[in-house]
Structure formats: structure tokens, C-alpha cells
Amino acid sequence: MLSEIKNAKFICTHEKMGERDTAAFATSFNSKSTPYDFDRGTASFRKTVELPEKPESAVVTVTALGIFDLFINGKRVGETKNDGSVVFDEYKPGWTDYHKRVIAYTYNVASYLEKGANTFYAVVSSGWWTGRISFGVYGRLDCAFILAGEAKCGGKTVRFSTDGSWEGAILGPVMFGDIWDGEFYDARISYGDVMASEKWMPADIFEGFEGEISDHTEPPIREKTQLARRPVSAVCYSGTKDNGTDHGEINVLYRKIGDGCEDTSLMPGQTLLLDFAQNMVGRPAFRVIAERGTRITLYFAELLNDSGEDSRGNDGPAGSAYVKNYRSAKSRVVYIASGEKDGEYFFPTHSFYGFRYIEAESSKPCEILSVTGQVIGSEYRETSSFTTSDREINKLFENIVWGQRGNYFSIATDCPQRDERLGWTGDTQIFSEAALYNGDVGSFLRKWLRDLRDSQLDSGAYTDVAPFCVAGAGNAAWGDAGIIVPYNVYRVYGDKAVLEECFESMEKYMDFVGSRGMEGHEARYGDWLAYEPTSKKNIILCLWANDADIMEKVSRVLEKEEKAEKYAKLLSDIKAEYARLFIENGEIREKSQTAYILALAYNMAPKDVLEKAAASLREKIKGNGYRLSTGFIGTGLINATLSRYGMSDLAYSLLCQTEDPSWLYSVRQGATTVWERWNSYTKKSGFGDMGMNSFNHYAYGAVCAWMFSYMAGIACDDDAPGFRSFVYRPVPDMRDPSALPDGQKRIDFVKASYDSPAGTISSAWTRTDSGFIYTLSVPEGATAHCRITAPSADKVTVNGFAVSDCAEISGCDAGCVGFDLTAGKYEIITENE
């Protein structure tokens, strides 16, 4: 970062945008008929910088309060790659707790600059700063901009930065931009018009930012070009036909499928409905030929209305975009064409969208040439692959991966589409282990942890959403993210830095939770969305015990033995309180699936009590037809806990379940991402409660961590984090074929790979007539501690040799053979008894 930015001034426009509406949060519902008229323009800034000659090098460090784009001499500024191509950071500067910090971006801009006058021009929309999404917590009026630059021109350094000599105005083609509500762009307003405008006035110095300007170290938000989607089908309809329902059905004029299906003429009164076949997050990029002034409106939807009936939650005719679940988010693109004869190309840069379908309407006849769904999110390397013999499980895995792509968007969000898109801490912690398998997201999560620390209350409570903007703080399973996530990141990367940077704040949180004696924190959200309740007190004590356990371990890693002892003592006090309240006659008193899971996952009771709990849980799951009754908390833990207690058969039965509630149920209902509710949409009854019904909510996708760590068997070695040493403990589907739950099949093979920080680990298993064949590849420099299910060591061969001839056999649990393997490729064959 150019240090000069510290001395530069934030500037804002003299003309004010006016007080923004910050009230709406699930108070109204999106509808295509909601008016969308904006005519003001967006905060814009400019300055002419004179250079004595074309510079040999030049950098600018720049950021804004609001989403910004910088243009130099009319060209959008991005990162110039070695081959001369330019990659753009999108939706800069992303979301941080702006009370504490904003991120600055530094660009090499020599290639943009010329000898003589150079025009710097920036556009800043509300973004996370004054947009509805931040509920007015930072500011309500001005967007602000700051820049510092220097250019080296033949031995001379020219410095420039934002101050009162810049000009500002509310104008330009971006008439309106808001994360929730979308973007209104008037392409008739050219760059030349903007520059010639009489509205420019000296900018005001903005005094409303008291935070720090931080360097940009986290992954930028970028377009993931390799994931871009074109529509797979197009339906053109005009009006509605009566089908005897409340809204009727769309009156289809024609349908087209396949490549180029969107290339068509669109008349006023017609609607073009495009299906991208994948619920994704990003924006449309389209090319059209339209008369100057034509108003093209795009609506976004995750699902289509299915019957036209209100009783099934439909908000329009069967076959049309269902938009109600965006709640008050208007989520739209309105584009006014400039009338270029050969066509014009546009994509919004001030709003993003969660959608599978787009509907386009036009005020005058126009030619739609192409529409691309650009996939956008925080950039990270994807690190996982997972296939099995079961097509629906493979689809579930893909859905989980897509959920992460869309919800890792500057911060880790709950959902990417409705009037929320917030950093709900509970969701983040529940999904974090899965996320760390699917992507190299260490630096992404460390950035989010900094947001969480920035928002931490003076009391020590972590807020329910980070960066903070709404809701409360200090809630079990939500606030506990501040303890769980750093530890999960450490387990995967083995880098103490994340613990060091969080430790003080973690301690502060523990002090907060402990400040009310054995009361602990609150549990406002309980086991969120569970089909069967679990008492809040139970949740509080179990989550708190887990915190204490992690704190003890973290203290030891950081060689703070005294603190480790303190947390060990706390853990035993919490367990004593748990025993007092929740153990009765040698049994766990609460009987919900989640209550049992919590007791088992966090070792809340003596061994004999846990054994009984495991047996009761088995009966409960069986009695529930091998279906879940858990909410966010229980679902995040259930399968791994079952496997830990030797009940992988049940974990498989839950995974392979296709009835409500289950992971595959939503797959059967057509899901292409993980849904917020098990029954967000059902073919039988239609749409779930529109008040809270996201079709891209990753929390339940947490099961992915079990899929890797038990099904494929690639797991952290908690004694040696970082995967240089890892545990290989594949648990194949060994259910008795004669006792499978109704309608279920056994899984016959799994094939997975994980690009761990220590290299790529691949693992596969296939069922044979007499046992299993496992293939494992251990990366260079790594060691796998294998735990292979087999009756005894003489039933195991490795690369053709009896395992006891080529490895030292270490004892592990009954029915399992343990040995170590160093780098290499292995075929491990087991025989049944």
C-alpha cells in the first residue's frame, strides 16, 4: 500500500444523496410490480493530473466508503497481468466493519497514464457502507472516496491525492446501485456527457470515517470466468392463461433450448425467461441491439412458480419467476439502451444477484444477442472432488460446492440473494470445516475473523453477524464461531498465526461467557430450524464446553500452560453443571437427536452415560424412519458424531435418505444448491414459508466435512495439524443389505481428492465380493496414519504384500487395523471375515 494514503483525505460530493431507507428487513416482499424509478446518478469524483511525460512506473492506492470503480482516461482500472490482460477486482472494497477499517487496493497504473493531462474518475455507490444491507450503522448520507498516487516520470516523482481540489457530483450512467435492490444504468449517458456536465463542484472533505485504512491481503472478489454459464433454455411468454388457479399460467409463445437459445427478438409485453440450470451468484452480462432509450428490465429468481396457486406459495403464474423469497430486496437490473447500431454490452458492477433464472422485459422491440451468467465471489483455489456410486449424493456434493462459491463473497454469508446476505456467525462456524475441504480459504476466513474481532463488543461478546450491522451478540453456536473457526483454520493449515492473532479476543469472549457464573451465554437461535426442539440451556452448556476444550488446546499450542489449566478446570465445571441439569439416573435427560448429539460430540458425560446415549440415539433415529430432526447445530455435528461412536451405518442411512427431512430430499425436489430449510420447496406442497426461505444457504452442507473425513477418510491429525501428518480412516458403507431403510441402496464406491496444504491426497474405495479395495495417494513429505476397517491384520494387503510384512501394525479400535504410510500410491485390499 502506498503510505501516502494515510495523509490523503476522504472526499464526498457537496450535493447530498438524501437520507437512505435503512428500515426494511423482511418487512415487505419483492414483486415484479414494485416500482423501480431512479433518476439521480451516483457519487462521482474526478481530477485532472498533469504529468511531464508518460511515466515509467505509477501506482495508486485507492478505496471508498461504498462500492467503487476507478477509471483513468476513461479506462476501468484493474490488475494488469504479465501478458497485458487486465483482471478486475469487483465490488471493491468488500465488507469490513467500517467503524474500524476499510481495505485499500493498490494498482500499477503506468499503462493507463500519458504525458500531459490525465483524467481520474471514480464512481461510488452505496455498497455495504450506506446501502440498505448495513441498516444505517455506518452512515446514511454520503459515499466517500480516497486515493493517493505517484508516478515516476524520468527521474521526477509526481504525487497526487484526494483533497478539496478534486471535484464531485451526483451524476453518471449508474443512476442507482444497491446490493439488495440492484442496478439502474442509463447507457445514454456517455463518458463525454459525464465529463461535460455542469454539475461538477469542488468535493467536500469527508470527516465521517474514524477507522483504519488496511492493506489488501485477503482474496479479492472476482469473476470466476471458468464457471460462467449460458442459458440452457429460453421461454418467451406473453401474459397469462387461465388454468383455474389464482395466478394462472404463463402463455408460452415459443421455447428454445441449447447454445444460443437466448438469441431472440423481444417485443414489449413479452417476457423472455432464461434458465441457467444452476443457482449461482454473480451477475448477468448481456449484449443487445435496441433503439436508444429502450428500457430493458431483468428480474432474478431461484425457482419458478409451479402451479399459480397461492396455497402453494406461488407469487405469479405457473412457469414464471418466483421472486417473493428475496423479501424486500428488489434485486433487479434496469438498463436504458444507448442505441448503438451494432449492439451494446453491459454488466452491472454495483449490485450482485443470487439466481438460477432471469426474466427479461423490454419497453420497445429489441434483439437479445447473448446473456451470460457471470459467477462472482471471493477468489480461492477449489481443492476438492468427490464422486460416489450414487448420483444424488454426487449432486449433493456439487450443490454444497456451489453454495460455498456464492456465499464466500467478501465475507462468509448466510445467503446471497434476499434482504440479508449477512455474515451470520452460526452459519459460518457450522460450515467452516466443510469449506476448508472445498477451498483454500484460510486467508478468506482469517479476514472474516478480523471482521468478527473488529465487531466484538466491549463486553467481549461476539456479534451474531460479522461485520456487525443487525441482531444481537453472545449467542451460543453463533458467537462461539470466534472460538471454533480459528481452531478449524489452525487444524487445517497448522499455522499458529491464526491462533496468535485471535487469542486475546477469544479470551475476552470466554470472560464474557463466564461473567454470569454457570449461566453461560444466551441461545437466542436455539437449534435453528430444527424439527424437534432442544433446550437452550443444554445448547449453551455444550457449546460452552466445546469452547473451553478448544481454549485449553489452543493455550497449549501457544505454550500458555497456566491458561490451559484454567480452561481445563472450566471445562470440568461446565460438565459438572451439565451433569446436575441434564443427567438423570445415568442417562441424558433430554431426548432430542440434537441433545444426544451434543452430549456425544462434546463428551459431556461419563463413558457409560454416553454409551447409553449412543444406544438411545440409534433407537431414536431408527424410530424416526432414519430421518433427521436436527436444526443447524445438530445437523452440523450428526454424521461425524455417529461415526465417532461406531454408528457409521446410521450416518449412511441419514445421508442416503430421500424423504423429508434429509439432504437428498431437496436434491429430489430439484435443488442445485443447499437450501435453508429441508422443505424450502416440495413437489407435494410448493414453497416453504416465504418469510425465510433461501434456496442457497450452505449451513446444512456441513455434512461435506463428514463425507471427506469419514466416507473418504481424509482427516486432520489433531496432534499434528497441517496435513503433513494426517489420518486416513475411510469408513465404507458396510450396512447389511437385508436391513437397509426402505428404498435405499448401498454405496459401492467413493472417489475423492483433497488438495491439502501438504499436497493432494486422493482416496477411493470400491466394494468387492469379499471386502474392499482402497486406493490412497499420500503427497510428498506427508505421512498417513491409516485406520482400515478389517477383522485383523492378516486380512489386509498393501500393494500386494501382507500389511504386517511392510508396515508396523499399531492397535486401533476393534475391527480396525492401524499402520502408517509415507508418500506414495497405495492399493489396500481387505477381505471380510
Ligand code: BGC
Ligand atoms: C439467517 C440464518 C441465521 C439466522 C439466525 C437467519 O435469518 O438467514 O442463517 O443464522 O437468521 O438465526
